[in-house]
Amino acid sequence: MSITKSLPIPVQRVSETRLPEVDWDDLEFGKYFTDHMLICDYADGDWSDAQIIPFGDLRLSPVALALHYGQTIFEGMKAFGMEDGAVNIFRPYKHHERLSLSAERLCMPVVPQEIFIEGLRRLVELDKAWVPAAAGSALYIRPFMIATEARLRVKVSGAYRFVIVATPVGSYFQQPVRVKVERDFVRAARGGTGYAKCGGNYGASMYPTQRAREEGYDQVLWTDGKEHRFIEESGAMNVFFVVDGVLITPPLSDSILDGVTRDSLLKLAVRDGIPVAERPVDVEELKAAFAGGRISEAFGSGTAAVISPIGVIGIDDKDYVLPAAEEPGVGSRLKAALENIRYGKANDTEDWNFLVK
Ligand SMILES: Cc1ncc(COP(=O)(O)O)c(C=O)c1O
Known part of the structure; x- marks a missing residue:
């Protein structure tokens, strides 16, 4: 292009x-x-x-x-x-x-x-x-x-x-991060500016993030502003879970940033035959998936890190630990597919690269 x-x-x-x-x-x-x-x-x-x-x-x-x-x-x-x-x-x-x-x-x-x-x-x-x-x-x-x-x-x-x-x-190599499901503070409410990349969203998230850090977490996992029940996104990243082998991410709304990395990973997953679901993720569902040993991966996606593996999710004062990957999982496969396109090691099947002559 x-x-x-x-x-x-x-x-x-x-x-x-x-x-x-x-x-x-x-x-x-x-x-x-x-x-x-x-x-x-x-x-x-x-x-x-x-x-x-x-x-x-x-x-x-x-x-x-x-x-x-x-x-x-x-x-x-x-x-x-x-x-x-x-x-x-x-x-x-x-x-x-x-x-x-x-x-x-x-x-x-x-x-x-x-x-x-x-x-x-x-x-x-x-x-x-x-x-x-x-x-x-x-x-x-x-x-x-x-x-x-x-x-x-x-x-x-x-x-x-x-x-x-x-x-x-x-x-950007990152150790798996520890995220805290935020049930008190709100990043973005329906009707607000969550989908916009505006300075105020970041200023307002600093205090809750600081609090989470003091509690030993790296980042906040935001929940919806109305019920604090559904996962939205994390810090400066969208969020994905792999449950029963399906790559799940919350659907876009006016309280979630439409991440370019999120969109790219979803398209590559569909291209590569990985089952994908864009649907609401209830915090209770996550707890049940941990209890049943059905959740295999969680990661954030964003321009800075591409994907950032999540190692621990803190929900209501309890830490839920993701299993250590035995072989490259969905996240690292998608990351490699995306990086290969960006660095010209694989065909730009989606016409994403804008070449500077
Ligand atoms: C709040 C928020 N969500 C998600 C993302 C990920 O977006 P992208 O993949 O376009 O970098 C970012 C980073 O820009 C962000 O600031």
């Missing part, structure tokens, strides 16, 4: 690259940023021309509306260095779709698709040397939009800035 329409995006190059500052053996997530960033402003009902400039601080009024009333949205996506030396941005159109949904929910303007796609392509092409080469590593890309109008009244901003920055990240 590649773009047909090309926008002229003026580029102001750095005089000297910061590449030598990077410790490629220790790519702490989000520590190093590539030489350039894309910016594009919106005012008076129109987007101005996008431009690529050296990575640097933003100038904002202290009363920019984003700083007070939360009109901030973002995406998290990756570009991969492929086996043949090409670079591939994974599913950028799907990420644009989600950013547009987030924008609509937060009363923010939609970033035109051609600015989003061509901006990503130009930025990644320009900073190609920042795409790490080591197996499992990638360039993490963060497009985001903030309300910039200077006004201290609660109102829909009339001005916005769209920005894309990128950071090289290492391969």
Whole structure:
């Protein structure tokens, strides 16, 4: 897949690259940023021309509306260095779709698709040397939009800035995580902003997550806001269970983020003949599956880790332990299938790779 329409995006190059500052053996997530960033402003009902400039601080009024009333949205996506030396941005159109949904929910303007796609392509092409080469590593890309109008009244901003920055990240091996089924706090209620990738969702989840950490868990497993009965998602990940050999994940709703990894894993599972069910997962059902020895795997899915195995689920003060895998399970098979497509080791059967020429 590649773009047909090309926008002229003026580029102001750095005089000297910061590449030598990077410790490629220790790519702490989000520590190093590539030489350039894309910016594009919106005012008076129109987007101005996008431009690529050296990575640097933003100038904002202290009363920019984003700083007070939360009109901030973002995406998290990756570009991969492929086996043949090409670079591939994974599913950028799907990420644009989600950013547009987030924008609509937060009363923010939609970033035109051609600015989003061509901006990503130009930025990644320009900073190609920042795409790490080591197996499992990638360039993490963060497009985001903030309300910039200077006004201290609660109102829909009339001005916005769209920005894309990128950071090289290492391969992500994770020990199985301990998650706590959250029965008191709520991440997202029906009718709320759970399906949007907006800053407020993350700010509001910090306190419950902090509490869970103090209790010895890594993450919260959110339940529905009404009854605290059905599993929704976990931290910055969607969640899957394998019960009786069926890959089960809660269905999308307005309180769950439509994860691009979730969608990709489901499509690969169907392609590879793994039985799949998108249906509500009752906490009681999970307990019964543990009691009957019918649950074999649980994992989170997200852009950062692809899949993150869950080792322990805490439900109402009792820890339920997942069995140790004897052979590669459904999660690791799907992870390998996805990674093989992204790194160009297998055919891109679903047309997901956007190649940067
Ligand atoms: C709340 C939440 N759920 C799920 C996900 C997984 O989404 P994706 O697979 O698109 O990274 C993320 C990460 O972006 C997230 O922040």
